[in-house]
Amino acid sequence: MGLLNFTRDPVPEAVSGDMHNLNQLSAQQFSALTEVLFRFLTEPKEVERFLTQLSDFATMNKISLGPLKNIVKSILLVPNGALKRNLSSEQVRADFIALGLSEEKASYFAEQWKVNSPTLTRLAVGQTLMINQLIDMEWKFGVTAGSSELEKVGSIFLQLKLVVKKGSQMENVYMELTLPQFYSFLHEMERIKTSLESFS
Amino acid sequence: MAAVRAGEFAALQSLLKAPSRDAVRQLCRECFASPPAGLGPLAQRACPGLAAGPEEAEQLVSALHHLTRHVVYRGLTRAEEILCLFPESFHQNLKNLLTKIILENISAWRTEAQASQISLPRLVDMDWRVDIKTSSDSINRMAVPTCLLQLKIQEDVALCGNSPVVSALTVELSKETLDTMLEGLGRIRDQLSAVANK
Numbered sequence: 001m002g003l004l005n006f007t008r009d010p011v012p013e014a015v016s017g018d019m020h021n022l023n024q025l026s027a028q029q030f031s032a033l034t035e036v037l038f039r040f041l042t043e044p045k046e047v048e049r050f051l052t053q054l055s056d057f058a059t060m061n062k063i064s065l066g067p068l069k070n071i072v073k074s075i076l077l078v079p080n081g082a083l084k085r086n087l088s089s090e091q092v093r094a095d096f097i098a099l100g101l102s103e104e105k106a107s108y109f110a111e112q113w114k115v116n117s118p119t120l121t122r123l124a125v126g127q128t129l130m131i132n133q134l135i136d137m138e139w140k141f142g143v144t145a146g147s148s149e150l151e152k153v154g155s156i157f158l159q160l161k162l163v164v165k166k167g168s169q170m171e172n173v174y175m176e177l178t179l180p181q182f183y184s185f186l187h188e189m190e191r192i193k194t195s196l197e198s199f200s
Numbered sequence: 201m202a203a204v205r206a207g208e209f210a211a212l213q214s215l216l217k218a219p220s221r222d223a224v225r226q227l228c229r230e231c232f233a234s235p236p237a238g239l240g241p242l243a244q245r246a247c248p249g250l251a252a253g254p255e256e257a258e259q260l261v262s263a264l265h266h267l268t269r270h271v272v273y274r275g276l277t278r279a280e281e282i283l284c285l286f287p288e289s290f291h292q293n294l295k296n297l298l299t300k301i302i303l304e305n306i307s308a309w310r311t312e313a314q315a316s317q318i319s320l321p322r323l324v325d326m327d328w329r330v331d332i333k334t335s336s337d338s339i340n341r342m343a344v345p346t347c348l349l350q351l352k353i354q355e356d357v358a359l360c361g362n363s364p365v366v367s368a369l370t371v372e373l374s375k376e377t378l379d380t381m382l383e384g385l386g387r388i389r390d391q392l393s394a395v396a397n398k
Contacts, residue, residue: 083338083339084338084339084340085340085341086339086340086341086342121339124338124339125338125339125342125344127338128333128336128338128339128342128344129336130346130372130374131348131370131372132369132370132371132372133371133372133373133374133377134349134371134372134373134377134381137380137381137384139384139388141388141391141392144317147313147317147318149269149272149273149313149316149317150272150273150275150310150313150314150317151273151274151275152275153314155314156392156395157319158388159320160323162369162371164369164371173351173353173369174320174321175320175321175322175323175351175353176319176320176321176322176323177322177323179392181323182385182388182389182392183389185323185326185385186382186385186386186389188326188328189378189381189382189385190382192328192330192347192349192373192378193378193379193382195330195345195347196330196345196346196347196375196378197375199330199332199343199345200345200375
């Protein structure tokens with residue numbers, strides 16, 4: 001096996017056997033299995049659903065679930081590595097062929113990869129570490145009518161509540177801004193937006 | 201802040217023994233600035249020449265504190281309004297002097313009262329930087345801009361007294377979060393201008 005694009009590590013022995021079994025599936029069966037796989041990749045939290053769909057596929061096509069799961073594990077090695085390394089669909093196709101999958105099936109999978117890769121990339125970026133991520137912001141503003149020191153006031157205040165994710169917990173941060181502070185805060189935020197946009 | 205009582209005006213007459221107008225001015229400022237709990241020590245410190253004894257000193261300081269705070273509370277701005285507070289029998293020159301001193305200081309005192317009123321923790325400073333994420337454990341190469349915002353927040357002034365507690369909070373925002381935030385802030389600005397234009 002030549003150099004693979006999706007990984008630098010040696011591939012497990014079982015993979016070529018699994019690719020051989022995959023080649024035995026009809027085009028229709030392969031397409032149905034690919035659909036199940038991509039649905040899982042684009043919604044990785046739906047593990048239950050994925051397992052149910054796999055077992056339905058196994059029953060409908062008279063394949064035992066155990067070997068099917070091994071095949072699926074082998075297949076998934078490629079998209080996971082491809083995502084990490086930003087591989088093109090040609091590279092994905094080349095890797096599947098190198099692993100022993102038929103040209104027809106490799107091309108089909110690579111096509112599906114091309115269609116789904118924007119969604120998958122966005123998902124992977126979304127999983128990237130964020131420190132104290134700002135989750136939500138609530139605000140209210142009003143007028144201070146009076147206080148114990150001043151009978152009539154009439155000044156505007158703005159209160160912000162920021163919901164920040166610290167580790168696995170949410171923390172609420174409350175603060176108050178005067179009107180001039182609000183305007184300079186808004187001004188700075190707009191500057192940040194311009195800066196972020198120039199890098200996108 | 202209730203009106204100043206007759207007995208308190210009587211106590212103010214001790215100011216006639218003051219060495220100079222500036223001394224009276226200084227005392228007015230200190231009495232306004234002091235919280236009720238600080239009046240005792242202030243009386244001992246500031247009035248040895250003015251009062252016959254410690255009790256009289258305390259009454260003087262307390263009356264001056266009450267008078268200045270009352271004027272600020274009611275938002276009185278004109279000389280006539282302040283002169284009206286004093287009883288008929290009050291010493292004319294002292295009345296005029298006190299009114300003059302109060303008018304000199306009233307806007308500074310009002311600002312100070314507003315600055316020290318109770319509030320939620322206040323935003324005192326804000327800094328930011330924009331980073332580009334180039335790599336992570338889930339993706340080897342990317343170019344994702346992200347923003348780090350540091351907010352310095354000061355706890356309620358009334359609680360901290362002279363040593364304010366400032367905490368720094370660093371928050372990370374993605375571009376989407378920033379856009380949503382700006383949308384919210386824009387809505388606040390629009391509502392503020394609608395209120396201002398009414």
